[in-house]
Amino acid sequence: MTDVSDGSGGGTRRPTRRAALAGLVGGAGAVLAAGCTPTGAAPAAAPSPSGTASAPAGGAAPGAMTLFEDPAYNFSALMALGGAGAGAAETGEVLTAVNAVDRAGLSAQSYVTAFKKLGDQLMAAPEGGGADDQTTRWRALRAAQYYAQALFFVLGSDDPGSEERLYRAGRRAWDRFCDLCDPAPVKAAVPYGRTPLPVWFFRPEGAGGRRPTVILTNGSDGQNVDMWTYGVRAALERGWNALVYDGPGQGQLLFVDRVVFTPAWEKVVRPLVDWLVARPDVDTGRIALTGLSMAGDLAPRAAAFEDRLAAVVAMPGCLTPWLGFPPEVRAIYTPDKKETNTVWTKEVVPELSAADAAALRKRFEPFSVQAMLDARRGRTFTDFHTPARRVQALDITDVVRRIKMPALVLDYEAEQFYPGQARRMFDKLTSPKEYVKLTAATGAQLHCSPMAPQQHCEVVFDWLEETLPGR
Secondary structure: EEEEEOOOOOOOOOOOOHHHOOOOOOOHHHHHHHHHOEEEEEEEEEEEEOOOOEEEEEHHOOOHHOOOOOOOHHHHHHHHHHHHHOOOHHHHHHHHHHHHHHHHOOOHHHHHHHHHHHHHHHOOOOOOOOHHHHHHHHHHHHHHHHHHHHHHHHHHHOOOHHHHHHHHHHHHHHHHHHHHOOOOOOEEEEEOOOEEEEEEOOOOOOOOOOOOEEEEOOOOOOOOOHHHHHHHHHHOEEEOHHHHHEOOHHHHHHHOOOOOOOOHHHHHHHHHHHHHHHHOOOEEEEEEEEEEEEEEHHHHHHHHHOOOOOOEEEOOOOOOHHOOHHHHHOOOOOOOHHHHHHHHHHHHHHHHOHHHHHHHEEEEEEOOOOHHHHHOOOOOOOOOOOHHHHHOOOOOOOOHHHOOOOOOEEEEEEOOOOOHHHHHHHHHHHOOOEEEEHHHOOOOOOOOOOOOOHHHHHHHHHHHHHHHOOO
């Protein structure tokens, strides 16, 4: 069910050790609470729009929706399970991995081991004989999902240095899937600064002429397989083209090329639009941009400065990603770099549990190459100030009024990462706009509707087809 309607930076006060550690010692799920990604973690207590802790959100995933008591692992596993409807997971495989983790005792190591094992098995030939292209194709997509699951928690495992290898394993699985699609997506490297953007351009089977096209933007820690679940398949079924890409801070650009997030996302999207408008199979008047999870900030930012886009969708709307970090983490930051880093290294880091330290390394690696490299060595970064400033630079509160094209803003009941921000974005928009809230009545609650991605896509593409009708 949906509810439909039409129509902060850091402070200057130096935090005490007590204040800085409040809320950080209750388990990694709390630290990951405000994750910027669909494969992130749900908190035990979600921050309210004001930044203060709200009531526990455990009831948002009741009964059979609780695969793990730890909310971080539970949310990630629900994302995997939700991918089954798009062929990006198999229910039995996911639940078997969950059982294996439970038997071993829940930890980053047991989670990584169980899901990596699934990925390895699916990339090998199935037992009892060979596999035809369709079997190989779908096994590879599911493998990409399971490698992504392992990748998210690998920095807390016994082998954090395997992060890049694990990313590459998932990328190989994704590329194998793509190569066996019919038609296979066009692969290209779109110029962007010193590091080209890898793109995968999917077209409907038997398509001819110019087609409407959606550019699918991932979040902070999502992988390409998530874009299949949250857009590519739905687009192809409706006769749309779909463009998947890795931007700064994502996928290849992060894990291999070591390029972190940029606040100027229009500079990322502009060359993608250039590439699309030069193609004979793209309807240049019907190019839409979607942004999942933290990209609910990135996509509107790009739309504010790229007038060739015909529509934009924020999933969910996010004005200030910095508010997605727990208030206790935000309190560590001050304008003084030396002071901030002294508090971080001398007062905060020594008191962190191993799980919380790993969670914070994961949260900050897309914003600091040094943080990522330190994390791969099993160390916690010493410069908190630089990545914190980069996250703060993503604020688009004063930008969204520049958006001219129609905009759809999604929100979710029990949104645990950016509560209240979707409605505030909707209120600030001055272009034609619509707000839709996905709810628990049909199992579509929580950030990005992890248990209902098909419903999610139905809402988005129904709106896109109504907003950008065929000509």
